[in-house]
Amino acid sequence: MITQAVQLSVLVKDMEEAKQFYTDVLGFVIRDEIEFTPEWRYLTVSPSASNETKLELVEAKTSEQREMIGRQAADQVVIMFLSNDIEQDYHEMKARGVVFHGEPKSVPGGIGVGFEDLYGNIFDLYQPTTENENEISHYQPRLKAGNNIALKIPKYKYEETLHFYQEIVRLPYLGYLSGSHAFQFGEMTLWLDCMENYAQQDVWLEITAAHLEAAADYLAEHSVNRRDEVEIHENANGYWISDPAGTILRVNPRK
Numbered sequence: 001m002i003t004q005a006v007q008l009s010v011l012v013k014d015m016e017e018a019k020q021f022y023t024d025v026l027g028f029v030i031r032d033e034i035e036f037t038p039e040w041r042y043l044t045v046s047p048s049a050s051n052e053t054k055l056e057l058v059e060a061k062t063s064e065q066r067e068m069i070g071r072q073a074a075d076q077v078v079i080m081f082l083s084n085d086i087e088q089d090y091h092e093m094k095a096r097g098v099v100f101h102g103e104p105k106s107v108p109g110g111i112g113v114g115f116e117d118l119y120g121n122i123f124d125l126y127q128p129t130t131e132n133e134n135e136i137s138h139y140q141p142r143l144k145a146g147n148n149i150a151l152k153i154p155k156y157k158y159e160e161t162l163h164f165y166q167e168i169v170r171l172p173y174l175g176y177l178s179g180s181h182a183f184q185f186g187e188m189t190l191w192l193d194c195m196e197n198y199a200q201q202d203v204w205l206e207i208t209a210a211h212l213e214a215a216a217d218y219l220a221e222h223s224v225n226r227r228d229e230v231e232i233h234e235n236a237n238g239y240w241i242s243d244p245a246g247t248i249l250r251v252n253p254r255k
Contacts, residue, residue, distance in 0.1 A: 015041060025096045029047075029049050030044070088142065152202040216251075225241060238251050
């Protein structure tokens with residue numbers, strides 16, 4: 001009986017051009033490179049040396065073959081590649097010039113995004129979020145520090161605190177924005193929020209995620225408390241959480 005697929009063929013215009021793209025841009029490894037005759041060169045690549053399935057890069061020779069370059073599956077996906085860190089792969093591949101069809105987003109069973117090879121063939125990059133025997137890992141979103149820090153200052157201490165940052169520390173002043181005084185704080189923005197009912201100061205932080213829904217599921221799995229009741233935010237796409245010590249963090253979409 002048939003047990004597995006071991007090789008797929010992708011038509012290319014130029015063997016060296018395609019080899020450079022798949023190895024230097026996509027990060028694949030060469031599995032076979034043999035010249036049987038001057039007209040017959042056998043070249044296969046795969047994401048890693050341990051992959052059972054290889055891609056043979058076949059240089060088109062006939063007019064019919066050349067017409068099929070970049071459209072072997074018309075406008076459908078030719079191959080789906082699995083990833084164990086789709087955010088990192090997406091950003092690294094994009095930086096190397098790979099054309100993506102949007103950003104990674106939630107799809108049935110995981111996170112996915114389409115991309116193209118140098119000729120326009122459509123591939124999928126996919127990372128599962130559910131566990132079964134055929135899937136590689138749980139999706140772990142890459143949460144990063146945001147650009148905002150908010151000091152929640154009791155009203156009776158507000159003017160004194162504002163004077164401290166503006167006149168004594170002399171942080172670069174950005175203005176009165178969205179009801180708060182804002183200062184440049186290194187690469188971040190420090191917001192001084194006047195709080196009517198606070199008895200003591202609090203610090204709120206910002207983190208960002210490329211995929212808010214997946215990040216929310218991930219945080220819930222780790223028993224991180226949602227705190228959406230603390231404030232109605234002008235950015236309705238994000239949400240509030242708290243750390244074990246009670247520090248409030250805003251989870252916003254990464255730009």
